[in-house]
Amino acid sequence: xxxxxxxxxxxxxxxxxxxxxxxxxxxxxxxxxxxxxxxxxxxxxxxxxxxxxxxxxxxxxxxxxxxxxxxxxxxxxxxxxxxxxxxxxxxxxxx
Numbered sequence: 001x002x003x004x005x006x007x008x009x010x011x012x013x014x015x016x017x018x019x020x021x022x023x024x025x026x027x028x029x030x031x032x033x034x035x036x037x038x039x040x041x042x043x044x045x046x047x048x049x050x051x052x053x054x055x056x057x058x059x060x061x062x063x064x065x066x067x068x069x070x071x072x073x074x075x076x077x078x079x080x081x082x083x084x085x086x087x088x089x090x091x092x093x094x095x
């Protein structure tokens with residue numbers, strides 16, 4: 001039987017990370033809902049050219065993809081800070 005490659009300790013930042021994940025999810029959901037709303041209520045807007053020869057649907061769609069990637073990096077960066085802070089606090093408590 002194989003052992004885990006890394007010993008997993010308790011995640012003392014789990015609550016903060018979960019809250020951050022929910023907040024980012026809600027932000028993304030609101031922005032995505034705007035895309036769906038425009039598509040349902042004003043489909044002619046989706047066909048309007050805004051950047052070069054690209055229409056709103058393409059620009060907004062790629063913007064959503066880009067936003068998801070950026071939000072993933074932001075989530076990782078903030079969670080790493082939370083974990084480092086929690087680890088430092090735990091080490092301080094053990095002294």
